[in-house]
Structures are given as C-alpha cells and as structure tokens.
Amino acid sequence: MNKIDLVRQEMMKALKGKDMERKNALSNLLSALKSKFIDKRADLTEEEENEIIFKEIKQTQETLESTPKDRTDIINECNFKIKVYSEFAPQRMGEDEIKVIIKKVIDELAITAPAAQDKGKIMKALMPLVKGKADGGLVNKLVGEALK
Secondary structure (H helix, E strand, O other): OOOOHHHHHHHHHHHHHHOOOHHHHHHHHHHHHHHHHHHOOOOOOOHHHHHHHHHHHHHHHHHHHHOOOOOHHHHHHHHHHHHHHHHHOOOOOHHHHHHHHHHHHHHHHHHHOOOOOHHHHHOOOOHHHHHHOHHHHHHHHHHHHHOO
C-alpha cells in the first residue's frame, strides 16, 4: 500500500472518530503527496513519498522555530503535526550508523588521510547511500568531523 492510500485511510479513521485536528494534519500531508503525484503523472516511489513527508516535517519545524513563544496555539498545532507526520516517515539513521557508512566510503575511495579537499569526493559517494535515510545537515557535519 502506498503512502497516499495509507494517509487517506488514516484520515478517514480520524474523520469517523471526529478527531478533526488529526484529520486536518493528515489532509495537509495527503494534499502534498497528491500534488507531487499529479506533477509527476506517475506513481511515486517510496523514496519520493518519504522525501515529501520529510519536507513537510521540516517546513512545520521551521514554522515552529519562527513562532513567537506566546503563540502557544500555533506551537501546539505544529508539534501535533510533526507527531502525526512522523508516523508515516521511516526511521532516520543515527549518528553511529552514518559514521560507519562514512568510514566505509573513505575506505572504498582509498583515502588514507582524509583532508578538507577530499570532502567533495566523499560527499559525492556518500549521499546516494544515505539520501532519504539521514538528515543532510547531520551527514555534512559528521563528514566535516571525519576530516579533522
């Protein structure tokens, strides 16, 4: 079952259960998924679906970060949306898993003393392995640490 059908099914459960806050969050996610589906004019791959879900989570986190502290209604809504969206997102890789992959890539590239000028080569080989599975900012930070 693809994510569009899964989100639609969960949205209908929320609607029947009269959980309007959950229904609205799921409706937003469903519209983002359907929009990409329409733009592509073909079924979405699992990676594309996950990318959309992570994008929605990231946008909601950015809204949360820019919201004044006294707007608790918006803060609560954003936290709830992130919680709901996270139910459909795959588990992200942790730092330890990423470090193992970075070491493996460095070994495969036969780089004995990683330096700053090697970062481009490492990232080029590394990103296809972690794309959609790990946060890009965290990957970049860990590669930087591996080069020190």
